[in-house]
């Protein structure tokens with residue numbers, strides 16, 4: 001169980017001093033899918049509700065591209081799959097429906113990160129690369145991480161080609177076609193002495209009933225999106 005984790009209006013909320021983390025669910029029927037207008041509106045509502053100057057998000061492309069919010073010009077939506085920030089009162093987040101949202105932060109250095117790690121991003125080690133950047137760019141040495149709700153081994157069947165790809169590259173070995181993406185993410189995090197904590201919300205977006213999540217595997221293209229984000233205040 002994660003310290004200070006609560007369900008507030010259907011969303012998973014973790015508050016730890018100045019660190020605020022949210023994993024939205026499908027309980028409140030708020031869809032953060034960007035592109036049809038609704039998602040953008042939902043983000044604006046969040047900014048106002050939480051009194052944040054801005055919430056940054058990316059056009060996610062299943063890559064290993066990491067963006068620092070300092071490099072974003074205000075109205076542009078940049079492509080990438082991880083965000084890093086050193087600012088207070090701004091949020092950074094990623095959209096998911098089955099993929100893995102990972103949040104990382106260093107409380108002392110006041111550096112935060114939000115990562116979208118689907119199977120492609122996980123294969124490309126986007127989580128490890130983001131941790132690397134936090135260490136190299138900001139000298140982070142006390143990093144805590146949380147793996148958010150995603151489709152877990154119980155429900156995530158992939159092709160043997162994908163299993164073989166992962167087994168060739170990583171120490172963790174998958175023995176069936178059901179793959180545990182979080183096991184690879186843990187392996188990526190455990191490489192760093194600077195990562196002091198790896199927490200896991202431990203909920204499957206496909207089969208969890210309470211809370212309910214949007215699931216791409218279950219609902220296809222029409223699936224809504226959850227938003228996982230962090231801010232410092």
Ligand SMILES: [Zn+2]
Pocket residue numbers: 151152153154155204205206207208
């Ligand atoms: Zn499941």
